[in-house]
Amino acid sequence: MTLSPASTASEIIEHLRTLGSEENVAGMARFGIVTQTALGLSNVELRRIARHVRVDHSRVMELWQSDIREARLLAAFTASPSALTLEEAREWxxxxxxxxxxxxxADLFVAARFERTLIPEFAADEREFVRRIAFAMIATAAVHLKKEPDSLLLSWLPLIEAHAGDERNFVKKAVNWALRQIGKRSSACHGPAVMLAEKLTASDRGAARWIGKDALRELQSDRVRSRLGAQA
Structure with a gap:
């Protein structure tokens, strides 16, 4: 089957099934990817398919609601940030x-410019992957929202501190990622991020100590300091 921008969600899903690989599914599990509904396509393959079918928000909900890993990723790759609604984002x-x-x-939600609404909302949510999305959005925003003032990123440091004690692995790693990306954004962000990392290293919570120490390792590296110094 040859896919095109006119392909329906059903046609795309049928095509994805023809490309499935049980061997690839087994390999994905080793990287912590949930494989119960996976077909075994790599992100490289899915990005290639996304380029063929292009952005079409009219079919993305059907792709997402299929519950198939690859169809859901393709939905995110081909959704229109300007057409995505907050309710759709919350559902996803x-x-x-x-x-x-x-x-x-998280990348899509930042592209849709939902960060100011969804980051605090999702950070307060107790569901593991919803909370992870909040901090993945911070990490993405720190890199891609270059025109936003540093004060926006710094306003999220209290969220990082508040949830640094979450011991769940996928949350802990996202909180760490967010702190490191803020600290690497600019010289103005670096100092406050380092101060928070230092504070976390003294915490009586294991997750917070790990986040602080790991963030400091990168933020105080010669590479990061040199790059930020060159920006000044």
Whole structure:
């Protein structure tokens, strides 16, 4: 089957099934990817398919609601950020059951400019992958929202501190990722991020200590300091 921008969600899903690989599914499990509904296509393959079918928001909900890993990723790759609604974003976030999906939709939600609404909302949510999305969005925003003032990123440091004690692995790693990305954004962000990392290293919570020490290792490296110094 040859896919095109006119392909329906059903046609795309049928095509994905023809490309499935049980061997690839087994390999994905080793990277912590949830494989119960996986067909075994790599992200490289899915990005190639996304280029063929192009952005079409009219079919993305059907792709997402299929519950198939690859169809959901393709939905995120081909959704229109300007057409995505907050309610759709909340629905997708609640459906996420892996770090891979969480990080992929986080990119989309930032592109849709939902960060000011969804980051605090999702950070307060007790569901593991919804909370991960909040901090993945911070990490993405720190890198891609270059025109936003540093004060926006710094306003999220209290969220990082508040949830640094979450011991769940996928949350802990996302909180760490967010702190490191803020600290690397600019010289103005570096100092406050380092101060928070130092504070976390003295915490009586294991997750917070790990986040602080790991963030300091990168933020105080010669490479990061040299790059930020060159920006000054």
């Amino acid at each position: 976030a609640g459906d996420c059951n892996s770090w891979e999906l969480a990080d992929t939709v």
